[in-house]
Amino acid sequence: MDWVLEFDRGVGERLPDLCLMNDEPMGRHTSFRIGGPARRMAFPRSVAELRTLLEVARVCSAEVLVIGNGTNLLAPDEGLDRLVIDLSQGLNRVECGAEPGTVLAEAGASLARAADFACKQGLTGLEFAHGIPGTVGGGVCMNAGAYGGEIRQVLDGAAVLFPGGEPQVLPPKVLRLSYRHSLLTERPEGVVLYAVFRLSPGDPEVIRANMRELMERRKATQPLEWPSAGSTFKRPEGYFAGTLIDQCGLKGLTIGGAQVSEKHAGFLINRGGATSADMKALIAEVQKRVYAEKGVHLEPEVRIL
Numbered sequence: 559m560d561w562v563l564e565f566d567r568g569v570g571e572r573l574p575d576l577c578l579m580n581d582e583p584m585g586r587h588t589s590f591r592i593g594g595p596a597r598r599m600a601f602p603r604s605v606a607e608l609r610t611l612l613e614v615a616r617v618c619s620a621e622v623l624v625i626g627n628g629t630n631l632l633a634p635d636e637g638l639d640r641l642v643i644d645l646s647q648g649l650n651r652v653e654c655g656a657e658p659g660t661v662l663a664e665a666g667a668s669l670a671r672a673a674d675f676a677c678k679q680g681l682t683g684l685e686f687a688h689g690i691p692g693t694v695g696g697g698v699c700m701n702a703g704a705y706g707g708e709i710r711q712v713l714d715g716a717a718v719l720f721p722g723g724e725p726q727v728l729p730p731k732v733l734r735l736s737y738r739h740s741l742l743t744e745r746p747e748g749v750v751l752y753a754v755f756r757l758s759p760g761d762p763e764v765i766r767a768n769m770r771e772l773m774e775r776r777k778a779t780q781p782l783e784w785p786s787a788g789s790t791f792k793r794p795e796g797y798f799a800g801t802l803i804d805q806c807g808l809k810g811l812t813i814g815g816a817q818v819s820e821k822h823a824g825f826l827i828n829r830g831g832a833t834s835a836d837m838k839a840l841i842a843e844v845q846k847r848v849y850a851e852k853g854v855h856l857e858p859e860v861r862i863l
Contacts, residue, residue, distance in 0.1 A: 562597055564618035565641065569600075572610055577601040577647075584633035587625065587644060589691060591785040592834050593633025593863075596623075596642040603648035605751055609719065612749070615641050616721060623863070624749050626666055626693025630700065630787050632862045635834045646693055654679065655754050660714060665695030665750040669702065672755070673769065682760030683712040688769040689776045691788065695750035699742040700859075701735040705772055710735035714756040718742070719749045727754075738792055738859055781819040784827035790841065791824065791856040799856055800824025803844055806851045816840040838862065 569576055578600050584593025598620075602608040615622050620641040625631065627646055645666030652675045655662040659681060663672040673688035686707025690697065698716045701709050713735070715727045734741045742748050776782065791799040803809070803823035811818045815832030818840065819825040826840055845856050 561618045561620045565598065565614060565620050568614035568618060569611075572614060573607060576607065576611065577603070581637075582642070584628070584631075584638065584642070587642075588628035588631050588633055588787075589785060590632055590787050590828055590832070590837065592635075592828060592832060592837060593631075594635050594637030596638045596640060598640075599642045599644060601644050601647045605649065605725075608643070608645070608649065608749070608751075611643065612719070612721065622747075624695070626696045627668065627691060629692040630696060630859070630861055632787065632834055632837055632860050634863055638863065645695060649751070650693075651752075655714075657756075659757055659759065661755045661757060662752055663694045663755070664752045665693060665698075667694050668692070669694060669697050676755070676757055677762055677765040677769065680760055680762050680765075681757035682765050683707075683757040684755060685765060685768045685772060689773050694753050698733070698735075698750050698753050699740055699746075700738050701740055703737075705775070708735075709753075712755045712757060714754040716753040717751040719751055720745070721747055725751055779822055781821040781825050781827050784819070784825075784829065785832075786819070786825050786827045787860045789824045790826040790858060790860055791844075792859045794854050794856065797852075797854055798824070802848050802852050802854055802856070806847050808844055808847060811840065811843065813840040813843065818844065 581595040582599040583595050585591050600611055602611050623640050624643045649664040650666040652663045652667045652672050661676050669687040669690045669692055673684040676684045686705050690702050690704055697709050710730050713730050715729045717725045717727050719725045800823045808818050809823050810820045814836030815829050816836040817827055817829045819827050848854055848856050
């Protein structure tokens with residue numbers, strides 16, 4: 559039996575007030591603005607609602623994809639025969655943590671909001687995250703970082719829910735955070751509920767000035783005016799992906815609506831009407847050309863579904 563029939567029945571019985579959409583285009587929920595319809599997309603408004611939703615999905619054997627702002631995803635053109643759970647609209651609370659100098663941010667809160675809140679509290683350490691377009695949950699999963707800062711430098715712990723279990727608050731050591739990697743990249747069935755950041759006292763005006771400076775650097779060097787997923791490739795050891803791509807003369811290389819940015823070669827952008835097939839073909843061509851000329855294999859940072 560199609561999982562959707564049993565899922566819809568379970569939601570109707572146990573979550574009648576859940577915000578649920580049928581055949582919702584993924585292109586509306588990813589920063590690439592690419593992707594066909596998800597069979598079901600749900601927007602839980604509380605941890606309790608999320609846990610019930612995950613249980614309903616487990617009973618009917620639905621494949622689940624949990625997203626935030628969709629800033630690191632390339633969704634397929636044909637869509638997803640999955641339940642997509644979007645945490646960005648409901649689980650996005652940011653507040654002071656239980657201990658002095660800490661900030662608690664739910665998984666669906668943007669990293670920018672968390673950094674802005676910390677600044678208002680006179681807490682420094684999250685400035686690097688202000689310009690990262692993703693959410694706290696995704697940031698923890700991939701140990702997001704920029705301009706010398708990483709989530710692991712400020713993370714005190716994260717509450718994670720694994721199927722069939724109770725939420726666990728895991729410290730960074732257990733989460734095994736490293737460059738664009740964590741326990742949760744190995745176990746994607748785990749769902750981050752919230753994170754607690756341990757920060758240091760600072761002058762709000764100085765913190766704000768630092769965030770403003772980093773944002774100006776982003777605007778000057780990155781193609782923020784075009785849909786993208788940020789840096790498309792991970793940084794190879796001893797190199798910078800964007801530099802390698804530029805040295806191979808690939809800036810401006812275009813396949814369909816997908817293009818290697820002329821502003822920053824590390825960004826592959828949607829110039830308008832790009833399909834997932836266009837973007838995957840461009841990723842593959844860049845990998846092939848860089849390997850042929852430089853002997854370096856570029857590994858995508860973007861999660862290709």
